[in-house]
Amino acid sequence: MLAEIIAVGSEMLTPHRQDTNSLYLTAGLNDLGVIVAFKTIVGDNRDHLRSAIHIAIHRADIVLLSGGLGPTEDDLTRECLAETLSRSLHRNEAVYESLQKRFVARNMDMPPNNAKQADQIEGAEILPNANGSAPGQWLDFAHHGTRKLIAILPGPPKELKPLFDTECKPRLAAALPPNHMARRQLRMALIPESQVDARTAPIYQQFRDVETTILAGHAEIQLHFICVKPTLAEAEARVEAVSDAVANEMGDDIFSLNGESLEEVVLLMLGVRRQTLAVAESCTGGWLGQRLTSIPNSSRVFLGGAIAYSDRSKTALADVPSYLIEEHGAVSEAVARSLAEGVRRRTGSSLALSITGIAGPATPRGTDANKPLGLVYIALTDGEDTQVKEIHIPGDRERVRLWATQHALEMLRRHLQ
Amino acid sequence: MLAEIIAVGSEMLTPHRQDTNSLYLTAGLNDLGVIVAFKTIVGDNRDHLRSAIHIAIHRADIVLLSGGLGPTEDDLTRECLAETLSRSLHRNEAVYESLQKRFVARNMDMPPNNAKQADQIEGAEILPNANGSAPGQWLDFAHHGTRKLIAILPGPPKELKPLFDTECKPRLAAALPPNHMARRQLRMALIPESQVDARTAPIYQQFRDVETTILAGHAEIQLHFICVKPTLAEAEARVEAVSDAVANEMGDDIFSLNGESLEEVVLLMLGVRRQTLAVAESCTGGWLGQRLTSIPNSSRVFLGGAIAYSDRSKTALADVPSYLIEEHGAVSEAVARSLAEGVRRRTGSSLALSITGIAGPATPRGTDANKPLGLVYIALTDGEDTQVKEIHIPGDRERVRLWATQHALEMLRRHLQ
Numbered sequence: 001m002l003a004e005i006i007a008v009g010s011e012m013l014t015p016h017r018q019d020t021n022s023l024y025l026t027a028g029l030n031d032l033g034v035i036v037a038f039k040t041i042v043g044d045n046r047d048h049l050r051s052a053i054h055i056a057i058h059r060a061d062i063v064l065l066s067g068g069l070g071p072t073e074d075d076l077t078r079e080c081l082a083e084t085l086s087r088s089l090h091r092n093e094a095v096y097e098s099l100q101k102r103f104v105a106r107n108m109d110m111p112p113n114n115a116k117q118a119d120q121i122e123g124a125e126i127l128p129n130a131n132g133s134a135p136g137q138w139l140d141f142a143h144h145g146t147r148k149l150i151a152i153l154p155g156p157p158k159e160l161k162p163l164f165d166t167e168c169k170p171r172l173a174a175a176l177p178p179n180h181m182a183r184r185q186l187r188m189a190l191i192p193e194s195q196v197d198a199r200t201a202p203i204y205q206q207f208r209d210v211e212t213t214i215l216a217g218h219a220e221i222q223l224h225f226i227c228v229k230p231t232l233a234e235a236e237a238r239v240e241a242v243s244d245a246v247a248n249e250m251g252d253d254i255f256s257l258n259g260e261s262l263e264e265v266v267l268l269m270l271g272v273r274r275q276t277l278a279v280a281e282s283c284t285g286g287w288l289g290q291r292l293t294s295i296p297n298s299s300r301v302f303l304g305g306a307i308a309y310s311d312r313s314k315t316a317l318a319d320v321p322s323y324l325i326e327e328h329g330a331v332s333e334a335v336a337r338s339l340a341e342g343v344r345r346r347t348g349s350s351l352a353l354s355i356t357g358i359a360g361p362a363t364p365r366g367t368d369a370n371k372p373l374g375l376v377y378i379a380l381t382d383g384e385d386t387q388v389k390e391i392h393i394p395g396d397r398e399r400v401r402l403w404a405t406q407h408a409l410e411m412l413r414r415h416l417q
Numbered sequence: 418m419l420a421e422i423i424a425v426g427s428e429m430l431t432p433h434r435q436d437t438n439s440l441y442l443t444a445g446l447n448d449l450g451v452i453v454a455f456k457t458i459v460g461d462n463r464d465h466l467r468s469a470i471h472i473a474i475h476r477a478d479i480v481l482l483s484g485g486l487g488p489t490e491d492d493l494t495r496e497c498l499a500e501t502l503s504r505s506l507h508r509n510e511a512v513y514e515s516l517q518k519r520f521v522a523r524n525m526d527m528p529p530n531n532a533k534q535a536d537q538i539e540g541a542e543i544l545p546n547a548n549g550s551a552p553g554q555w556l557d558f559a560h561h562g563t564r565k566l567i568a569i570l571p572g573p574p575k576e577l578k579p580l581f582d583t584e585c586k587p588r589l590a591a592a593l594p595p596n597h598m599a600r601r602q603l604r605m606a607l608i609p610e611s612q613v614d615a616r617t618a619p620i621y622q623q624f625r626d627v628e629t630t631i632l633a634g635h636a637e638i639q640l641h642f643i644c645v646k647p648t649l650a651e652a653e654a655r656v657e658a659v660s661d662a663v664a665n666e667m668g669d670d671i672f673s674l675n676g677e678s679l680e681e682v683v684l685l686m687l688g689v690r691r692q693t694l695a696v697a698e699s700c701t702g703g704w705l706g707q708r709l710t711s712i713p714n715s716s717r718v719f720l721g722g723a724i725a726y727s728d729r730s731k732t733a734l735a736d737v738p739s740y741l742i743e744e745h746g747a748v749s750e751a752v753a754r755s756l757a758e759g760v761r762r763r764t765g766s767s768l769a770l771s772i773t774g775i776a777g778p779a780t781p782r783g784t785d786a787n788k789p790l791g792l793v794y795i796a797l798t799d800g801e802d803t804q805v806k807e808i809h810i811p812g813d814r815e816r817v818r819l820w821a822t823q824h825a826l827e828m829l830r831r832h833l834q
Binding site (some may be wrong): 035074 | 429721725
């Protein structure tokens, strides 16, 4: 069974936006043993969209369309699919009512143009969308004697992903021969891709029935293992074997054997040890706090901290003595140490992390000219002992700031281990 | 003139890799006034690739193919293009010799399969590749009476980009009528896409020579206007006219007329007024600070603040009296007000923003059962007057947190205006 994914939207034909839904859909199709043979990106243009749909139905067995289900004039997917298949569109009253209820619940009147989101293609099933106004639709029919499965899905990833998982995957699975896929995801922070590849390729290359992908980005390396077998037990045994062998080689460079993020791992370790954490951030300006609090229930171990961006806020919020800043500069080992110790005392946490550095693009006025862009100090204290690390991070402002938060989390993880 | 970009390579049909060359090629084509109408991604499969090329030549005037020019069995672009056009391939001796020289220069014997990189399509021009072994090729011919321009380009971005710029752009410019493109980008926060569309579509639809795209996401709406004209002055005049008319309708809902982000706009406004800002964040955990400090030179106006996540940290870092938290709860108007006022006094800023809310997925222990998920209080103080807003944000944890930061920035922007 071959699949084609069509992403609909003129914004994806600009230099600024890319289709990313197809990556998620591809993973889901692969889980079911389906190969994606074509991806097409087409704009909000009636002729172009109809032609793309026509071609896809001829060359693929499964066609997934994303986007173009909104309320605007530009949203044409429903109409164009109906026209291409010579089917009618009719208003589904139940969908129409639930659309109206969404607006009432938000104390808004439904604009008249939203009504077309309730239009159903003749012979299609409605796929309810729990996270947005536009439902998906599903078609299963014979075309010149071949079975065709077509889904139209809303473009926003938060709507498309759950809708695909809950509504499309079961329908696809029922239509396809049984296949089982197992996956593992190993994650490592702050290590070069070439080093990971040199050490692990001789291992994973021995597992010819396991598909291995190395992904690098966001200050970490991920190793993905995928295996498809007639039974889940066979597939699981193979990915288990390869990930055990790789874990044995990479040791505690690996922070996660099951895909958890570094912030999740650190919060879990703190929870198990019944310890709490506070942070004091200068150049990262709240990013470390933002990462930690992105995880539900982080309030059990994360207490908060100081965004100690200006010199005065370092003193006012983390009790850094101003003479320390005058003597050593805001980006210094002494200030990093004082930030961590000060915020720990203030918040009453068991542990505290601090970050101070020069993120660029320019060196701030008043900074020692010998201190280069990318210089960052990270401190970790438990109230008795304080460690400080000096690191040099190449790259632009965003990279320096992201890597600084990653170094801080990794320093804490290794301390807890 | 319509263009299609075909990215060739099976790796781009996995969940892990994406075509990114097309973004660069699109920007280059747009510079010349050419619109990209379709993008296709196809694997290293002879039938699929021939079919994709065949379709592209029919529906587009300009076809750019990237990838599939390497030396392996899987590299099929040259052959498939020749076959689709019913043209022969012949060995180009000059290219062959320069390939051999590349290997000699690296003290290597040229593997026999590299020879096919010297195969030239009948009637094609060779496009020399200074950064790799595979040259590009260029075809310019009439097809059913219509001029077609086709380029095949190597896949690695560091080879493709300079080759496209130095070899393709001049050839395209010579073949195309003189064209200039002007762009505008209007941005609005916290407003539904359907409302923006209902109010602005009657305006922008009158500008038939301006291409309008509405993008929604990250708690904002962007309106992109693009116009292509023989002279830049004409193109600029048209995008100016449409954006003025739309700005007139949307008024101060628009925070940017030139694409700046909301945090940039707010920092600029503060700088002009010589005012400074501090923040106190509970449920957003540092995200507001992270957004503000992502902008270079934010330290001129942003002083820092408190990640007041736990009750104790609200008291320890922003001087919120504990009786207020006991009496009203951490998520309350009174605590929002006290957080903003406290952090302003601490840091000595002119203005301060605070956020406290329930981000979910569950309501924290000890929260008043009447307070729903998504309830957020935002306060803004200038030391004399403090405003507090109660808002209700639907959606998951990430959405509640992002929208809370957006509401805070937008409240500040409207105050400064």
